[in-house]
Amino acid sequence: MATxxxxxxxxxxxxIATAGSVDDGKSTLLGRLLHDSKAIxxxxxxxxxxxxxxxxxxxxxxxxxxxxxxxxxxxxxxxxDVAYRYFATPRxxxxxxxxxxxxxxxxxxxxxxxxxxxxVLLVDARxxxxxxxxxxxxxxxxxxxxxxxxxxxxxxxxxxxxxxxDRVMRDxxxxxxxxxxxxxxxxxxxxxxxxxxxxxxxxAPWYTGPPLLEHLEEIDVSAARARxxxxxxxVQWVVRTHTxxxxxxxxxxxxxxxxxxxxxxxxxxxxxxxxxxxxxGETDVALPxxxxxxxxxxxxxxSRGDLICHPSDAPTVTRDIEATMCWMAxxxxxxxRPYLLRHGTRETRAVIEDVYDRLDVETLVHDPKAATxxxxxxxxxxxxxxxxxxxxxxxxxxxxxxxILVDLQTRDTxxxxxxxxxxxxxxxxxxxxxxxxxxxxxxWSSLHTTGACLWLTGLPASGKSTLSAALEARLVSDxxxxxxxxxxxxxxxxxxxxxxxxADRAENVRRTAHVARMLADAGVIVVVSLVSPTRVDxxxxxxxxxxxxxxxxxxxxxxxxDECERxxxxxxxxxxxxxxxxxxxGIGQAYEPPVAAEVVVRPHDGVDGAVExxxxxxxx
Amino acid sequence: MNxxxxxxxxxxxxxxRVLEAESIHIIREVAAQLERPVLLFSGGKDSIVLLRLAVKxxxxxxxxxxxxxxxxxxxxxxxxxxxxxxxxxLGAELIVASVQDSIDAGRATEETGPxxxxxxxxxxxxxxxxxxxxxxxxxxxxxxxxxxxxxxxxIFSFRDGLGQWDPxxxxxxxxxxxxxxxxxxxxxxxFPLSNWTELDVWQYIAAEGLDLPSIYFAxxxxxxxxxxxxxxxxxxVEHLPGEEPFRATVRxxxxxxxxxxxxxxxxxxxxxxxxxxxxxxxxxxxxxxRADDRVGEAAMEDRKREGYF
Numbered sequence: 030m031a032t033x034x035x036x037x038x039x040x041x042x043x044x045i046a047t048a049g050s051v052d053d054g055k056s057t058l059l060g061r062l063l064h065d066s067k068a069i070x071x072x073x074x075x076x077x078x079x080x081x082x083x084x085x086x087x088x089x090x091x092x093x094x095x096x097x098x099x100x101x102x103x104x105x106x107x108x109x110d111v112a113y114r115y116f117a118t119p120r121x122x123x124x125x126x127x128x129x130x131x132x133x134x135x136x137x138x139x140x141x142x143x144x145x146x147x148x149v150l151l152v153d154a155r156x157x158x159x160x161x162x163x164x165x166x167x168x169x170x171x172x173x174x175x176x177x178x179x180x181x182x183x184x185x186x187x188x189x190x191x192x193x194x195d196r197v198m199r200d201x202x203x204x205x206x207x208x209x210x211x212x213x214x215x216x217x218x219x220x221x222x223x224x225x226x227x228x229x230x231x232x233a234p235w236y237t238g239p240p241l242l243e244h245l246e247e248i249d250v251s252a253a254r255a256r257x258x259x260x261x262x263x264v265q266w267v268v269r270t271h272t273x274x275x276x277x278x279x280x281x282x283x284x285x286x287x288x289x290x291x292x293x294x295x296x297x298x299x300x301x302x303x304x305x306x307x308x309x310g311e312t313d314v315a316l317p318x319x320x321x322x323x324x325x326x327x328x329x330x331x332s333r334g335d336l337i338c339h340p341s342d343a344p345t346v347t348r349d350i351e352a353t354m355c356w357m358a359x360x361x362x363x364x365x366r367p368y369l370l371r372h373g374t375r376e377t378r379a380v381i382e383d384v385y386d387r388l389d390v391e392t393l394v395h396d397p398k399a400a401t402x403x404x405x406x407x408x409x410x411x412x413x414x415x416x417x418x419x420x421x422x423x424x425x426x427x428x429x430x431x432x433i434l435v436d437l438q439t440r441d442t443x444x445x446x447x448x449x450x451x452x453x454x455x456x457x458x459x460x461x462x463x464x465x466x467x468x469x470x471x472x473w474s475s476l477h478t479t480g481a482c483l484w485l486t487g488l489p490a491s492g493k494s495t496l497s498a499a500l501e502a503r504l505v506s507d508x509x510x511x512x513x514x515x516x517x518x519x520x521x522x523x524x525x526x527x528x529x530x531x532a533d534r535a536e537n538v539r540r541t542a543h544v545a546r547m548l549a550d551a552g553v554i555v556v557v558s559l560v561s562p563t564r565v566d567x568x569x570x571x572x573x574x575x576x577x578x579x580x581x582x583x584x585x586x587x588x589x590x591d592e593c594e595r596x597x598x599x600x601x602x603x604x605x606x607x608x609x610x611x612x613x614x615g616i617g618q619a620y621e622p623p624v625a626a627e628v629v630v631r632p633h634d635g636v637d638g639a640v641e642x643x644x645x646x647x648x649x
Numbered sequence: 650m651n652x653x654x655x656x657x658x659x660x661x662x663x664x665x666r667v668l669e670a671e672s673i674h675i676i677r678e679v680a681a682q683l684e685r686p687v688l689l690f691s692g693g694k695d696s697i698v699l700l701r702l703a704v705k706x707x708x709x710x711x712x713x714x715x716x717x718x719x720x721x722x723x724x725x726x727x728x729x730x731x732x733x734x735x736x737x738x739l740g741a742e743l744i745v746a747s748v749q750d751s752i753d754a755g756r757a758t759e760e761t762g763p764x765x766x767x768x769x770x771x772x773x774x775x776x777x778x779x780x781x782x783x784x785x786x787x788x789x790x791x792x793x794x795x796x797x798x799x800x801x802x803x804i805f806s807f808r809d810g811l812g813q814w815d816p817x818x819x820x821x822x823x824x825x826x827x828x829x830x831x832x833x834x835x836x837x838x839x840f841p842l843s844n845w846t847e848l849d850v851w852q853y854i855a856a857e858g859l860d861l862p863s864i865y866f867a868x869x870x871x872x873x874x875x876x877x878x879x880x881x882x883x884x885x886v887e888h889l890p891g892e893e894p895f896r897a898t899v900r901x902x903x904x905x906x907x908x909x910x911x912x913x914x915x916x917x918x919x920x921x922x923x924x925x926x927x928x929x930x931x932x933x934x935x936x937x938x939r940a941d942d943r944v945g946e947a948a949m950e951d952r953k954r955e956g957y958f
Binding site: 042067070072073076111113115137140269278357371372431433 | 663664666667669670671673674678706707708709710793794797801816817820821822823824825826828830831832843844846848930932933936937
């Protein structure tokens with residue numbers, strides 16, 4: 030079997046992002062790079078020449094016409110969106126993302142820079158390091174571009190004065206140090222004359238380094254690529270036939286080998302890799318960025334969004350992350366509003382709990398008073414997700430440390446996030462719990478009450494509603510404060526925005542648990558009647574109550590599926606069988622029975638028997 | 650596998666595998682995120698590579714989406730024969746959307762005269778076909794190195810309810826996190842070959858040993874010369890005065906319909922010879938062989954805004 034190694038140290042594909050302002054001569058530099066490396070074809074050059082003449086650029090060819098491809102760009106003479114260019118030398122193949130320099134199009138620069146190995150930043154030798162330069166350097170640093178080249182242009186206009194070059198170098202070094210840019214290289218060039226772009230220049234004998242293209246050919250990017258970290262394989266798609274079951278995805282870190290013990294997150298199930306199928310057939314090993322299909326030795330429930338990794342260096346499973354985020358929408362960030370978050374192959378709802386600060390990219394100062402982020406602004410935020418994530422820090426893994434936010438109404442991509450802390454403390458730092466003047470003991474003893482939570486779980490039509498009503502009636506007639514939180518009723522109001530997919534179900538349970546906690550704290554015996562099909566969500570609910578010192582009693586209505594389906598008072602099973610209700614628990618979605626419920630109720634117990642059982646448990 | 654190409658291009662081989670991995674990831678992402686994708690298949694070399702990648706993305710299972718061919722009725726017969734054979738071999742589902750049907754239904758009006766082409770009419774047929782079958786995602790084989798408007802387009806290219814592209818309102822596209830969220834009636838065009846060059850496509854065809862329609866290799870056919878390009882003679886192509894047909898040895902670099910696709914003079918009859926020619930050429934494929942891009946400075950951008958491929 031062959032080893033599928035698409036990221037060997039000698040791999041020849043290099044992704045470059047370039048940035049500069051109009052006056053820096055960036056387009057001319059790129060035109061020069063493409064022209065002198067013979068990447069522009071004769072007919073493209075004819076076209077550029079013809080348009081230059083028509084636009085009155087005279088005999089001078091306007092090389093910016095090569096990269097500015099949209100009508101609006103050519104009319105306004107500016108770069109609005111990223112343009113991708115492709116060229117090759119015998120040593121390397123380059124993908125060049127030419128990104129706009131203007132602050133209004135920062136989001137487009139972020140698009141082009143997100144996958145770059147190298148950033149080439151243009152500086153005008155006469156103007157030196159300006160605000161734009163600092164912004165481009167900041168974005169390069171935030172996006173974790175491992176190598177930066179500062180091309181100091183228009184050296185011919187300062188007579189190749191070494192002092193001018195040194196001044197830019199010194200000023201940029203200060204910025205680079207603050208941003209922790211580790212690999213920065215400085216090259217004096219004249220794009221107009223072609224000096225030090227493709228071939229070395231005799232004009233600056235004091236510069237002994239390579240010209241730009243040669244430097245780009247030589248940069249060693251192998252170390253920076255995420256292959257030394259832990260193995261990361263986000264499951265993208267399940268490939269299934271009658272005889273085959275494999276998990277398809279793109280390796281996002283480390284290496285996967287046949288025979289490796291693996292853990293699937295967030296379930297925590299363990300298995301061994303039994304085979305890896307690559308584009309060229311079976312293989313022993315898969316490294317980033319290979320797209321492969323992994324087969325496991327055991328028959329597990331693995332689906333899109335799960336992460337396969339090694340148990341020895343697995344990431345944290347969390348619903349809280351701290352991240353640096355670039356806001357990309359006209360409408361400002363709204364704390365507390367739900368967005369859709371994409372991380373790896375996981376899609377979940379998420380809420381920004383808090384904006385910690387905003388970065389002034391020109392002065393590099395953090396403003397802790399910021400409460401939101403506007404278009405093109407960058408800041409640190411705390412994000413809480415509905416489903417569990419398996420994140421890495423962005424500095425450790427550029428794929429598993431990144432996420433995007435999508436607006437639920439406009440469906441636009443509104444933010445790019447780089448995770449700084451994959452597991453911060455769950456409560457936002459500057460929302461402090463407001464203590465009341467009254468202690469719980471004082472409240473309960475004055476009202477002669479004791480709060481608690483009875484959590485009724487089971488299949489639809491298993492008898493939860495009947496039992497909860499009976500419990501509520503009995504408790505109230507005994508003079509106790511009791512109140513039913515019914516899953517269906519909650520969906521009419523508080524949880525009316527939620528659907529029935531796994532993420533929304535998790536959120537449904539989370540909200541219900543928090544409401545139950547408050548009511549129980551107030552002294553009510555809360556009777557929750559909710560299918561709550563997954564163990565992890567019920568455990569979370571238990572945690573919410575118990576960490577607050579409140580008693581949580583899990584009551585499982587263990588009514589068999591065929592009995593529930595026979596009852597079917599709302600006709601829902603019949604509709605689910607016809608395929609009209611996807612994700613219906615028991616039919617389209619599994620119900621995970623509790624393993625340690627305090628009370629288990631079976632059909633032959635009857636309603637009265639069940640009420641007695643629960644009250645006995647409550648009085649313990 | 651072609652040992653000659655592999656042995657002389659080891660580096661190209663590695664970067665082809667990186668491109669292949671990226672494309673497969675994109676194709677799977679569409680299948681996972683969108684309800685009803687379709688792969689636009691023209692029988693040209695790019696869509697042949699695209700189809701190959703799609704097969705690899707899901708095997709040993711079959712393709713989870715059908716193919717659609719927008720048939721102008723002016724296709725090279727060799728390409729149609731190739732299409733039908735390949736589809737039969739794969740057992741794939743093929744939908745043919747016909748420009749002739751759009752004309753017959755009064756949805757499109759045939760251009761007339763010697764320079765008539767059905768190129769622009771394809772957009773109507775394409776959009777009708779997508780709507781009729783309820784497709785919410787369409788894979789295309791377009792590459793960014795082809796043309797300057799394509800160089801600006803995202804991999805997941807969002808289209809409004811009318812199938813139109815707004816180049817100034819493109820969604821940011823970061824890392825390998827693609828946003829396939831769409832509203833009712835909206836759709837995405839997806840270009841998994843965005844980062845491939847013409848040479849990459851040819852090298853991949855050689856490395857994978859893929860069959861191509863015969864017109865990609867040097868052959869003798871009856872042609873006439875117009876605007877410095879060689880066009881095949883056909884029943885539906887009117888000649889201008891002085892456009893005398895003659896026989897020449899040619900091959901095609903691109904496959905559009907016969908009315909707007911030019912041939913190049915070439916003796917390259919094998920894959921190796923074609924790869925060598927492409928590597929040495931100084932003219933782009935669209936510049937050399939496509940009349941449809943010569944209409945104006947922003948011809949492709951304008952057609953894309955209308956909903957073209």
